[in-house]
Amino acid sequence: MSENKKEIKVHNISNTRLFQLIDGEEKMVGNTKDVMKSWDILSKGNNYHTIGIIGCQSSGKSTILNLLFGTNFPVMDETQGLNQTTQGIWMGKSASSDTLVLDVEGTDSSERGEDHIKFERKSSLFCLAIAEILIVNLWETDIGRYDAANYGLLKTVFEVNLELFTTEQSRTLICFLVRDFTGTVEFPLLKKKILDNINLIWDQIQKPEQFKDSRIEQFFDLQFFNLVHKILQPKKFSKGVKQIKDFFLDKNNTFYLFKPEYHRQIPSDGLPDYLQNIWDTILTNKALDIPTQKEMLSLFRCDEIKNECFKKFETLLLERIVEPLQKDKILPELGQLMNKLFNEIIDEYKIPANRYVQEVSQQKQEELEEKINEELFKQFTYQMKNVSKKLFKKFQRKFEKEFKDNEISLEFAKKINQLKMVIYEEFENTSNNSLLPNSSWSIEQFTLELENLVDNYIHEQKNHALKRIKKKLYDDYVNRITPELDNLLGFIENQIQFKVKGLFTSMTKYTIFEFEKYLKGMEATEEQMNDTINQFYEKAKQVVIDKFKENARFIGIHMKERFDEKFKYGENHTPRDFTIVSDLPQLFETATNEGINLLNLLKSIYLPKSLLNPEGRNNNLDLDDEEEVIETDENELEKEAEQDEEHVIIDDKEYEIQIKLYKKDIEMSYREAMSIQQSNKTSMKIPNFFWLLLLFFGRNDAIKIIRNPILFILLALLGVGGFFLHKFNLHLMLIRFIGPRTWNSIKAFMLGGKSSSSQAIVVPNTINKNKQDEKKDK
């Protein structure tokens, strides 16, 4: 075939509105996409038209296309004879409209020899698949001639069209253009003749079973035009051309030929790929299934469009959301921003993609939406984490401001709930404004995260507050009860147990009442309340026990004081004159019991086990009236006595030791008293001459002392010191200073030393008796 190929003589190719789509060797050449892009066709969607022309070689096809559409198809130079100028299929772009024009190689191409029938079939199939209108260019002289090339061509066209029609029922307009019309036979008659011939051909072709009885009008619309001889009647020719041109270009013309039903519905951006696919399929001699071709094209193109759109989305996302978000951390109208971007991209996708097969474009749109959603969700998550962080910090700041300097509030929980409300409201607003409208996203997960952060913080702060409350109320309690206890223990009476218990009960009840107020303000649970109050109650008891134990450290002194008070002093606290005491043993026994009674009173302390009812906290407190709480009913205390718990202050061993020490301590007093009574009885008097003799024999020593200032001052100081110790009973302080045990030891030593030489004295055995009495009382 290439051997037969003649040199192409091209005239008037002054621009790029022309290119060879399929070359003489049936190969698709050139970069269709780039050429179409330069023609600005790719962006036209379905707003473009396609037209093709078939006919005999050198029948003026290129000439008429150029005249009708302003294309630049090469026209044969007649001075060179009838040579082929158009090989393969050429495509041109109309100068005045978005119309793509296919100029097909002449059908009776002598250059192809026997192969021309095969090419004719392929090119016809190609044209019918692409073109909305097919011009059949024919000489008037050929009409009625069955052996003319055009008849074979028409037969081919009809046959391949039936092939296509089995899958895609699209109509095609065939325009019969009669060239060199002479008028010898009137045009209606000529038209009829052509129609007769067409029907004859239609009847003769092999038809599939379903189209066996069909008529040509089912598949084609037919139009007929004529043009006079171009050279012999140039003016009339031009006029005819002008008239036909309007039918193709003037949309307002009544006979405008590009009707919507002829459009092949191949979006212009997919046309280059479609042309390639169609031609490739034709070359493989496979059946041309247009819907499948369209679906394949749709898949390919929608995918391409989707990727292009996603690329654009990524650029815009970075510019509008990612970068500002990384800078400012929170975009208040993130949802709107994302929605705008989302719609913008999807709209951009839809415009070209919706021209393709609906199911395919929809499927690819969903894929695109999913990818966009994924990316947007990442940004939403990023923002939500920042919102949580920011609001949690805000909550902390507000909390610290509200509870400045660790202030303890009775409305702890109420204030916290108010703060929480403010924060959660802001969180909800920001979150909702961050959501992509109409998406399935939820803020639930982020709300929970923030709530967890806040709750943990509150829990921590609650514990701190609880510790402070415990400390405050405990310190208050200690500060209130300590002076009262000191008071009671300052002079211990028989009622000491009863009074201490009363004091303890009222004070603990008051503090428990305070605890309840604070704990209720913290919205503490029943369990927390019971635990806290129980802990306090145990500590409160310990305060009393410790105070008793502290007091018990000096029990020996107190016992001796009690003894002395009874034994050494009489009524109105005057020193007792033992010389006139008639029953010294009786007095000694009574005085001894005073001290032992004190020991017995302090041996144990009895406090209520608990102030809580079995059902729960102390619910018999009238919490509205503090005064009533403090004044405890004595009867009530007695009733509760059965539930009292003994707390040992002085154990049995210590008790015995104290008794022994006490016994020794008071024994000396008894001896002294006895001694006074006895010395009084013997009426032993020192004679006056004794003092004269003492003065006479001791005068030198006395003068020595008087003359020595140091000895004299020392003697004076000892005299004054002794006088004051005796006068103000300061010997007790001395005892405290050196310790009771040491004092007792000194006294025991002194007594022991004396007893060996003194007269034996019988000390009444009151101690054992008192111990028995105490057991009876218990």
Ligand SMILES: Nc1nc2c(ncn2[C@@H]2O[C@H](COP(=O)(O)OP(=O)(O)OP(=O)(O)O)[C@@H](O)[C@H]2O)c(=O)[nH]1
């Ligand atoms: N008689 C006559 N000649 C014409 C007419 N139009 C064009 N020609 C001449 O016919 C010759 C062939 O014209 P082309 O337009 O190249 O014909 P073609 O059908 O495109 O030729 P191929 O592309 O080679 O098949 C040229 O010399 C034209 O001047 C016409 O209407 N009547």
